Amino acid sequence: MPNMPAMPFATPLPDQPFPLILRDVACARGEARIFAGLDITVEAGGLWLVRGANGTGKTTLLRMLAGLLKPESGAVLWADGQAPRVAPERAVLIGHQDALKPALSVAENLSFWARFAGVTDNPWPSRSDPFGVWALADVPLRVLSAGQKRRVGLTRLAFSRAPLWLLDEPTTALDAAGQRTVWELIALHRRRGGAAVVTTHAKGTVDGAQELILGEER
């Protein structure tokens, strides 16, 4: 596991749109009310750890912040009054699925996401390799293990221009070193003015992190 470069990000962040403010937000899936009365503010440099039992709406919350879902009631707004739905490029969501193509190699997969994020280096800038997957560049994705795929998927964070990272249990399937890298990368991202909302079942806390526990009576 190589050491992480001091600045693993391929592109600087655009102007800061923070804070992202949620006021009295409720969300329903079909008929079922999942959560209600949610008030949080995501500041520049902030980190929210979202906890809660299965089915309490952690992923739903992330999808809402990514602009994929509309809140049932309440408001989710950036500082300039834009909703995530009209400015989806401000958030990058890395969910349980890695959004990678088994038929393509690691380099082809990552080069696509790099170009998609507006990075023009080809195949992809090797300095943006916090998870040490450069060594696997020519390997087809379908032969990688779950943990390796996860590493490749998370490498997308290094290209992203999005100031807000939405990570859905990012440490799943990763070994101890990989998990450390995730948290280090989040810390670096916060230091450059970004923010992250991370769902996790892991115990322990992170410097300056705020916690949101879903599924409890409020």
Add this chain to the structure above:
Amino acid sequence: MSVFLAVLKRDLLLALRDGAGTWTVLGFFTIAVAVFPLGVGPEPEVLRRVAPGVLWAMALLSALLSLDTLFEADYRDGSLEALLAGQLVPELLVLAKACAHWIATGLPLTLAAPALGIFLHLPTEAMPVLFASLLLGTPVLSLLGAVGAALSLGARRATVLLAVMVLPLAVPVLVFGAGAVESAQTGLAVGPSLLILGGVALCALAVCPVAAAAALRQAVE
């Protein structure tokens, strides 16, 4: 623009890597057309009579064959969410994917059709018209198909559903496409049919990406 091209290039690379897409479609088209002389008999008169309709209907079915995977793979591996959350507006995303689909299927079909026309005793003077009508018509099939594929995302038996939705919408393309070739055979003016086909293509270009993008947003919700 470079983002648009990135999506287009990736989809073409995937089509090439899978190998299934283009070759399955061409194989189906060839075999389906080749079955007709066996069924209706070898009389050149009869074959020439049915040639435009058969070539066009089979091209339509072949194009449908590969449509179900247009968004399905991206939907299942989470790429679709990531693509929709990018800086590319969904309408252009649809257009990029429909373009890639056309280059991988519609264009090979168009190129192969004149050769298959020989099978059916299509007169040589009708060949350029067959080519032109398919060149105008197959992009419409890719665009309509994108709407169908987006609407049927996540549905069970999506392929059948897709065919049921897209085939009726493709009727004008079939009528004027086959009509143009028939006019060329009988010595009538082909201009009007081709112009209408071009008009349909422009309409589809304007409407389909918007409709498909709306359906995609709905699908990932």
